Amino acid sequence: MVTNHNIFAISSDGEQNNVNVASTWGDSPMYRFDKSFEENAALGPSFDGPFPHVPKVPQKSLLGLAVNSRFGVAAGPGINSKWLSTYSKLGFDILTYKTVRLYERIAHPVPNFAFIDPHSNVYEDDSTANTLAAPTLPLDVAPTGGSIGMPSLPPEFWQRDIEVTKHALLDGQVLIASIVGTTQPGMAQSDFVQEFETLAQMVVDAGADIVEANLSCPNVNVAEGAVYKDLALSRDIALAVRRGARGRPVLLKVGHLGHSLDGFLRTVAGAADGVVMMNALARKVEDPDGRPYFGASRHMAGVHGGAIYQLSLDAVKKATQLIRAEQLDLRIIGVGGASTPERAAAFVEAGADAALVASSALVLPFMACALKAQRPDV
Numbered sequence: 001m002v003t004n005h006n007i008f009a010i011s012s013d014g015e016q017n018n019v020n021v022a023s024t025w026g027d028s029p030m031y032r033f034d035k036s037f038e039e040n041a042a043l044g045p046s047f048d049g050p051f052p053h054v055p056k057v058p059q060k061s062l063l064g065l066a067v068n069s070r071f072g073v074a075a076g077p078g079i080n081s082k083w084l085s086t087y088s089k090l091g092f093d094i095l096t097y098k099t100v101r102l103y104e105r106i107a108h109p110v111p112n113f114a115f116i117d118p119h120s121n122v123y124e125d126d127s128t129a130n131t132l133a134a135p136t137l138p139l140d141v142a143p144t145g146g147s148i149g150m151p152s153l154p155p156e157f158w159q160r161d162i163e164v165t166k167h168a169l170l171d172g173q174v175l176i177a178s179i180v181g182t183t184q185p186g187m188a189q190s191d192f193v194q195e196f197e198t199l200a201q202m203v204v205d206a207g208a209d210i211v212e213a214n215l216s217c218p219n220v221n222v223a224e225g226a227v228y229k230d231l232a233l234s235r236d237i238a239l240a241v242r243r244g245a246r247g248r249p250v251l252l253k254v255g256h257l258g259h260s261l262d263g264f265l266r267t268v269a270g271a272a273d274g275v276v277m278m279n280a281l282a283r284k285v286e287d288p289d290g291r292p293y294f295g296a297s298r299h300m301a302g303v304h305g306g307a308i309y310q311l312s313l314d315a316v317k318k319a320t321q322l323i324r325a326e327q328l329d330l331r332i333i334g335v336g337g338a339s340t341p342e343r344a345a346a347f348v349e350a351g352a353d354a355a356l357v358a359s360s361a362l363v364l365p366f367m368a369c370a371l372k373a374q375r376p377d378v
């Protein structure tokens with residue numbers, strides 16, 4: 001599957017740069033799908049350049065911070081400073097450092113990604129299987145499934161590396177650090193909450209501009225992956241992160257809230273500054289013979305990319321309407337298939353403060369340039 005991307009980047013001095021890039025899932029993505037997550041982390045992105053000229057756009061604001069555009073990478077592709085400094089040079093302005101823990105944790109083995117048949121039952125429920133298929137849609141809108149787990153290097157590594165990342169950012173770019181507490185057998189809930197406060201303090205000390213608490217991960221089989229379904233616990237975590245973040249904005253990352261959306265927003269308003277919605281959908285992913293594609297213990301995987309765009313956009317619309325109607329003290333950041341200029345702009349037009357992209361950023365390096373060339377207002 002080959003997708004051609006023509007990017008016409010017009011610089012502030014009127015110079016036009018044409019970048020014509022052929023991206024394939026197999027040959028030239030930034031993420032090496034045949035290698036482990038740890039190898040991808042160590043090697044950095046597979047991007048040989050040349051770096052395109054990033055169109056200059058008018059500055060905007062995100063949570064009181066100056067940003068060039070309200071577009072960037074969600075937690076995931078920003079594996080470490082090598083990855084984030086590359087996205088920064090490619091014009092992504094909101095850069096999320098992938099979720100870190102207090103304890104080292106390795107990722108699930110390869111395979112970690114697959115294309116999902118666009119005719120699958122992604123919107124049904126989590127008991128329905130979604131099958132694999134060769135991509136039949138352009139890469140920027142193709143549905144994908146992923147199973148990585150929530151790996152983390154130890155704090156000694158990521159504290160220094162967040163610092164390195166922060167120094168690599170350009171003017172008008174901000175760094176979000178995503179954190180998660182690690183559940184242990186018999187752990188008291190108060191200790192789990194306290195871990196978020198400790199982590200928030202550590203990432204702020206390392207230089208994060210914004211702290212994001214990950215309350216959702218579709219492919220870890222433990223309670224820490226579905227904290228957002230517990231409204232009181234979500235609020236306690238928001239308040240703990242607020243204490244640790246010492247004045248930096250606090251975001252909560254959630255999964256698909258469905259009917260609990262309104263209740264969640266009312267509960268966390270005032271405790272957190274914003275909600276990042278949404279994480280991948282937890283769904284069964286199978287090969288065409290009905291076998292769990294990622295292995296029996298990883299039947300449920302995260303479905304992301306084009307498959308969840310409409311669901312995510314609808315949720316963002318509902319959230320921003322409620323916030324306006326009830327004058328809640330809360331911002332929304334849209335995530336979910338925001339991989340084309342039109343889709344990213346739709347999130348902002350729906351009232352989101354920003355749009356972020358994850359899975360497609362592993363494959364398509366020039367999305368931010370395309371957005372800036374087409375929609376300098378975003």
Ligand SMILES: Cc1cc2nc3c(=O)[nH]c(=O)nc-3n(C[C@H](O)[C@H](O)[C@H](O)COP(=O)(O)O)c2cc1C
Nearest residue numbers: 074075076099278279280304305336337357358359
């Ligand atoms: C490779 C990869 C790793 C991810 N890791 C995290 C993570 O560590 N923390 C998190 O909150 N979300 C993580 N996500 C979820 C994304 O942030 C995002 O919510 C989801 O993929 C939907 O966005 P998309 O359709 O643009 O991929 C990850 C996604 C991908 C593709």
